[in-house]
Amino acid sequence: MLETIPQSRRERRIAARQAQILDAAAHVFSQKGYQNATTKDIAEAADVSEGTLYNYFANKRDLLIGVARAYADEVITDMETIQPEGYEDLLAQFMANRFRRGRERRLFMVFLYESRWNEDVRQYYVEEAMHHIIALTEQHIRDLIARGVLREVDPAIAARTMSATIMGFAALFELGISVNHGSPELLGTQVTDILWNGLRTYGKNGRD
């Protein structure tokens, strides 16, 4: 809630240092996961000493929470800036934005996993980011149904199905399981096609 621009030079320096450390932590976590990452790794990546980490974050877990929070903010912003006209390729755009970069996919996996053992990660990542995304998606779907674009599915179910499919594909990508001849973008289009056909009405957008 203190999301204002830091006034003093001191505050700006602190914020910059925090961001520098968080970025390093995100990098290391995405490469090694939370447990395998050492504070030494993170300090080296951030080009500070280990001791300095503890001047900005209470402990290693706090670093993970910081990364999760930043990631959640980014996801929400990303989601909200997708233009309403793009309803049909909502998934495609979101997938492209989120999972084009391996680092984002891997971080996503880390949060997904660690939120089971870490209440705060769950708080920041799951509660805030994912619920937010799902709520937005649900609203979109509700609108589309009202406008007759989509058939009358349960919007809650539909929104969760979309999220689940996206998450699942991120995992498949990370596991190296994917169609060999498809780029991320092409894949996104094809997946969207299937889900979209599962959801839409068949008056105006009949099969070709």
Next chain:
Amino acid sequence: MLETIPQSRRERRIAARQAQILDAAAHVFSQKGYQNATTKDIAEAADVSEGTLYNYFANKRDLLIGVARAYADEVITDMETIQPEGYEDLLAQFMANRFRRGRERRLFMVFLYESRWNEDVRQYYVEEAMHHIIALTEQHIRDLIARGVLREVDPAIAARTMSATIMGFAALFELGISVNHGSPELLGTQVTDILWNGLRTYGKNGRD
């Protein structure tokens, strides 16, 4: 008769003890994840000493591999015993079988995550189980397309979409994100409905 069932009392005792330890390990891993689980935890859950673990498994990683292998076998058997007549609710049945129990869902998440850091888990779980499942699904879809039940989607894409959606829902469940008024079975049905509609043809099974 001589192949599958251990002959001597000694061999039976060893197999039983191995199973006992693997079961304990599966339990602990599903509760704590791999890294948070200690060999002490597992030994206590198996009601043996820590040293005994090492009479049956080379190291902690080997325990995880053992659990993954057993899980993979189970998944494949499960998949193969689903009756062909149940094509339409293939997903529903599989989801119900696999993810009705929280322990299975949680183990699935553990394997999904650990396979990134552990080549053997990837080998046993991803390579053998998931590829197998996807291949089977792909074949089912191919058949259904040939019989005109499904429209002409790319079977590879479709099979992966199904897997991704199932995996994603397992994750959502674990995260506590799901429709509050739905049982796993009802959920499965609804999800299936969406995907099914995204895949089927619209001649005989047109919308009502």
Next chain:
Amino acid sequence: MLETIPQSRRERRIAARQAQILDAAAHVFSQKGYQNATTKDIAEAADVSEGTLYNYFANKRDLLIGVARAYADEVITDMETIQPEGYEDLLAQFMANRFRRGRERRLFMVFLYESRWNEDVRQYYVEEAMHHIIALTEQHIRDLIARGVLREVDPAIAARTMSATIMGFAALFELGISVNHGSPELLGTQVTDILWNGLRTYGKNGRD
């Protein structure tokens, strides 16, 4: 002091089993040293179970002592059977007998080392075998001096010098430090030549 021939079949069987285990232990100790050798190694080499070892020997240390005692007996017997006429090549013969086989050299090193940490090994190997050998050598030297063959060195010093040189060469051999063009036998001859020249008188055997 019970060095009689076992009467009953039972006693003979016990003695045979003990010998079998001791031989295995000697083999393993010579290959791996005492600390690196495991009771499992020894049991496998002896083709018995680990438990059986403990029916014949109180503990692992007791196995080492048993091997040391047997080795000491052998050394003493060996030493005593060298013919008196062979005075001049006493060293050569003894070196050849003792250290021709790598196993003997390596066991020697093991006893030498372990006797520092193990009072019983010191007792059986050092006290009994080495003191015996040195005493015998000393007596030989005393005789040779009395007969005018050797010059009037201190027999105690001379005997210890001989032992030290032999031991040292065994070590050099094990370390792989030796003259590349010499066989053990040739080496023995040359070493003997040097020591012998250091000890003998120069009336009848003057330099040529």
Next chain:
Amino acid sequence: MLETIPQSRRERRIAARQAQILDAAAHVFSQKGYQNATTKDIAEAADVSEGTLYNYFANKRDLLIGVARAYADEVITDMETIQPEGYEDLLAQFMANRFRRGRERRLFMVFLYESRWNEDVRQYYVEEAMHHIIALTEQHIRDLIARGVLREVDPAIAARTMSATIMGFAALFELGISVNHGSPELLGTQVTDILWNGLRTYGKNGRD
């Protein structure tokens, strides 16, 4: 000036701490041998925590190598500083320098033994130190033969005989086998006398 002496205070502190730990390790290894020594022992002797050991050495084996290397350096320096005029009592001086202190003798035994199981100890101690010593000795002997002081023995054999005798005496000392009425210095003189007589010519230095 910039090479041998650490510049900064930090580097000096690190070097001092390393030396402190190595000294403690040398002490413990000489008392207990390598295998019997625990990292706990060494940490206590160095008056640091066990964890601190691992800030300076990768593992226990690395500590042994560090001690061996320091010892080897010391031996070589020692050997090289013995004055050429002292040819005749080369052994006596070297023995006195090396083995007057029990700790040196015991460490020597530890390296001798452990180099069989530890490639790096062999590298640092045997390859570098012992080969060096033997080569130097061989050269000395070669010179003495050329100058007619020693008779025409094989210099390689003679050098190895000297080394072997010294090593053997170190072992005898450790085993408590030695002439009871002799000091190390007197012993050294007597041993030298024997070897010397075994090597020298008999023109100018004939027996009296």
Next chain:
DNA sequence: AATGAATGAGACTTCATTCAT
């Protein structure tokens, strides 16, 4: 008497965290 699975003490090692400089 023989077996070998079970035991558990204790070894080595890692690493998040602290704190003197």
Next chain:
DNA sequence: TATGAATGAAGTCTCATTCAT
């Protein structure tokens, strides 16, 4: 504020020894 050496709790793993079969 920054540093990074020191810490020590806690983890994994080994292996001599025991004991029920």
